Amino acid sequence: MSEDRSIIGITSVSHAAVHTYELSIPILMVPWLNEFGVSRFILGIVVGVGYALFGLGALPGGVLSDRIGSRPLIITCLVGMATGFLTMSVVPGLAGVAVGLCVWGASASVYHPAGLTLISKGVDRRGRALGYHGIAGNIGIGAGPFVTAVLLVFFDWQAVAVVLAVPAIAAAVFALRLDIDEPVATDGGGEETGDTDAGFVAESRALFASTFALVFVVVMASGLYYRGILTFLPDILGDTVEFNPGLGLEFEASRYVYSALLAVGVAGQYVGGRLADGETERWMAVGYGTLAVIALAFVPALPSSTALVAVSLVLGFFLFTVQPLYQNTIARSTPEKARGVSYGYTYLGVFGVGALGATVAGAILTYSTTTVMFVVLAGIAAVGASAAARLYVKRQN
Template sequence: MNGSDWSVVKFTMVGHALFHAYELSIPVFIIIWLDIFTTTEAFLGLIVGVGYAAIGIGAVPSGILSDKYGSNRVVIVALLGMGFGFGLISISPNIVVLALALAIWGISASLYHPAGLSLLSRRIENRSTAFAYHGVAGNVGTVLGPLLTSILLIFLPWRSVAALSVIPTLVGISIAFKLPLGEKKAVEKKKNGTAVYRELYEDTQILVVSGFPIIIAAVLLYGLYYRGTLTFLPQILLDAPMFNQITLFGYTLNPTQYIYTALLTAGVGGQYAGGRLTDVVKAEYALILAFVLLVICALAFVPILTTGFISLIIMCILIGFVIYLTAPIYQTVIAEHAANGTHGLSYGYTYLGMFGIGALGAPLAGTALSYMSTRVLFLALAGIAGLAGMVSIYLLVWKQD
C-alpha cells in the first residue's frame, strides 16, 4: 500500500477500534451507574438497549449517506458523534441525560461500519490486506477498551475516565484531515430514487425465497443472547461471593472487570476458530454445534457461579470463546445462501437483526435481574439459544429438500 492508502487504512482502524472499545466498555460503567443514579437493572438495561439498538437501526441510512456525501465524511461524523456521546456521558447529572448521551452515541456508532467498509472498498486497491488490518483493529478495541477503562477506574473517578475516552476520537479526526479528497465512483450510473427502491424490493424478494428469513431468525436470536449475556455480566460477577472488591495500596480493585476483559480476549480466539471450523465442516452443522454450546454455557453458568474462583473464570472464558465463535459461522451461512448481487443487502438486514432487534437482550437481562434472578436470566438465554439451534436445524432440512 502507498502512503495515501495507508492513511485511509489507519483512519478506519482507529474508527473500528473505537467503535468496539466504546461498545464493550459500557458494561464496565454499568456497575457504577446502578449505584450513582440509584436505578434498577431493568431501567438501565432499557436505556442501554436503546443505545445499542441504534447501532443496527442506523446502518442502512449510513450506507445511503455514504453514497451521497462520501464515506470519509460519514466516518468523521461517526467519530465526532461517538466522542460527543461519551463526553456527554461524563457530565450527565441524571439518568435522563445519560439516556440521551447513550442514544447519541448509538446513533453515531451506527454510521461507522457501512461507511468505514465502503471507504476501504472505494479507496484501496489491495482490499484484502486493508480489511485484515481493519479486523485486527476491531479486536484490539474489543480487548483494550474495557481493559483500559477498568484500569483507569482504579485511579480516577468514572466521569474522568469517560471524558478521557473522547481523546482517541481526536486522533482519528486528525488523521482524516490528511486524507486525499475524492472517492472512486461507482461503475454504474446513479439511479433515481424510484429505481433504487424497486431494486431494493426485488433483491429482498430474492432473499426471501433463498432461505434468508430462516437465517435472520437465527441471527436475531443470537443477538438477544449476545446482548443478554454481556451487558450485565460484570454486575452479575460482582454479586458472586468470591469477587469482592480488593483494596491494594489504597486503591480499590474490582476483579470482575478484568474477568470480563478476559472473556472478550477469549472471544478473539473464538472468532478465528469459528472461521477455521467452517473450512472443514459444513456451515449449517457448525452453526447448530455453536448454538448447542451456547445452551450448555448458559445452563452451566449459574451452578458454577457459586462453586469457586478458578471454575468461574474458566466458565467465563468459555462463554466468551463460544459467543464469538458463532459470528463467523453465521456470516458464512449467509454468504452461502444469499444470491449473487444481494450479499450487501443480506448483511445489511443481518446487522439490523443482530444489533438492532438483538439489542432487546439488554432490557431483557435487566428485567430478569431486577424482578427475578440470575438463574431465570440464564435459563431464558439457554431457551433462546436452543430455539436458535432448532431454527438452524430447520434451515439444514430446508436446504436438503
C-alpha cells in the same frame, strides 16, 4: 499503495473505537447502578435504547455510504461517538447518560456499512485489509472494558468518559486530513441512484423469501444472546468474584474477568474463521447449541468464584466463534447484488433487535432471578441452533 494504507489505517482505528465504546458501557454500568440508585430493569432500558440505535442505523448507513461516500460517514461516526461520551460526563443524572448513549448509538451505527464499503471499493488487496480490520475490532473489544476498568480505579466515571472521547476526536482529525479517491454512486445522477428505492424493496422481498429468512433468525438470536449475557455480566460477576492485590487500591475483579473473556474471543474469531471455510451451517448449529449449554452452566457456577471465571472464559471463546460462521453463511445464502442489503439487515438484527437482550435481561434480574435470566438466554441460543440446523438440512437437500 499509500491510499491503501490510509484506508486500512482509518478503518482499523475507527473499528477499534466503535467496539471500545460498545464494550466499555457494561463496565460503566456498575458505577451507574451505584450512583443513580435505579433498578437493573430501568438501566437496562436506558442502555438498550442506545444499543438499539447502534443497530437501527446500519441499514440507512449502507444506503448513505453509496450515495455520499464512506469517509464523511466515518468522520460523523467518530465525532458523534466522542460527543456522546462527553455528553454523559457533563449532563447530570441518568438523563445525561441516556442522551449520551443515544448520540453514541446513532453515530456508531453507520460505521460497519461505511467502513466495509470503503475497504471493498478502495483497497486492492481486500482480504488482507479485512484481516487487519477484524483484528482492530477485536483489539477494541478486549481493550475497551480493560482500559475502562483500569481508569475507574483512579478516576470517577465522568472523567473516564472524557478520556475515552479523546481517541475518537484524534481519529476524526486524521480522517479529515486523508486524501482518498472514493467513487460515489450519485456521481452524475445516474439511473442507478433513481432506482435505489425500488431496488431496495425488491431485494428485500427476494431475501426474505429465501433461506436468508432463517439466517436472519440466527443473527437475531445471536444479538439477543450477545447483548443479554454481556450487559449485566460485570455486575453479576461482581457479586461473587473477588481479588485483593494488597496495594491499597479498590480493584473490581469482575471488570478484569470481563475483559479477559472478551480477549479470549480473539481465539474464538480465529477458530470460527477457519471453520467458516467448511460447512458453516453445521458448525453454526454446534456453536449455538454450545452457547445454550454454557448459559445453563452459569447456574451451578454462580456460587463459586473459580467456576464462574472458568465458565466466563469458555463463554468468551464460543460467543465470538459463531460470528465468522454466520457472516460467511450470509455470503453463501444471498446473491452478490443483494450482499450490501443482506449485511445491512444482519447488523439490524444483531445490534438493533439484539439490543432488546439488555432490556430483557434487566427486567428478569429486577423481577425474577439470575438463574431465570440464564435459562431464558439458553432458550434463545437454542432457537439459533435450531434455525442453523434447518439451514444445514436445506443445504444438504
